[in-house]
Amino acid sequence: MSYSPEEAEAILTRATSRRADRMISHEQLLEMAAELGISAEEVADAEETFRREQEDAAFRREFVAERRSGFWPHLVPFLIFSVFLITMNLVKGGKPWALFPILSWGIGVACHALAALPMKGAAFEREFSEWKERHRRKTQRKARREAKKAAKSTETPTTEEPIRIPVPTPGRLPSEEPPLLQVRNGKST
Numbered sequence: 291m292s293y294s295p296e297e298a299e300a301i302l303t304r305a306t307s308r309r310a311d312r313m314i315s316h317e318q319l320l321e322m323a324a325e326l327g328i329s330a331e332e333v334a335d336a337e338e339t340f341r342r343e344q345e346d347a348a349f350r351r352e353f354v355a356e357r358r359s360g361f362w363p364h365l366v367p368f369l370i371f372s373v374f375l376i377t378m379n380l381v382k383g384g385k386p387w388a389l390f391p392i393l394s395w396g397i398g399v400a401c402h403a404l405a406a407l408p409m410k411g412a413a414f415e416r417e418f419s420e421w422k423e424r425h426r427r428k429t430q431r432k433a434r435r436e437a438k439k440a441a442k443s444t445e446t447p448t449t450e451e452p453i454r455i456p457v458p459t460p461g462r463l464p465s466e467e468p469p470l471l472q473v474r475n476g477k478s479t
Contacts, residue, residue, distance in 0.1 A: 349425070350409075353417075365399055368396070368399045372392045
């Protein structure tokens with residue numbers, strides 16, 4: 291019996307998922323690939339592609355969560371305040387004046403929802419690329435700060451040679467050696 295690549299992949303995926311308690315080492319992966327006629331270079335390329343896709347998916351999840359986390363604090367007060375205004379309007383009676391502030395604020399919430407909730411499209415991809423670049427720069431700055439901090443903490447304090455300053459003393463002859471004032475690290479000794 292012969293299988294298409296998709297069928298073989300599905301069968302192998304199901305078979306390995308049943309053994310989820312056991313990890314597959316890199317060497318085992320290379321052996322399986324060799325049995326299937328796949329070179330080590332192709333496996334390395336596929337691994338790199340897989341890692342990049344996983345990293346990109348993680349970045350996308352973080353980006354979407356960040357966008358949505360800014361939306362919910364906007365929506366919840368809107369809903370609470372809308373219920374409050376409608377309740378006040380019903381209790382007081384009269385014209386439906388509560389609709390005007392609700393509609394005005396609702397336009398802002400709707401615009402925010404249109405910006406925060408979509409996860410596809412050219413605008414989303416552009417914003418995601420910009421966010422990813424900002425995230426990369428932020429990570430680099432943090433790494434540089436930590437490297438500087440680590441370098442400072444590993445530096446050994448240098449003990450400088452004391453500076454000897456002749457101190458003039460009244461009553462001494464110029465031929466006699468004057469006493470010396472020693473200064474080390476800004477303190478006289």
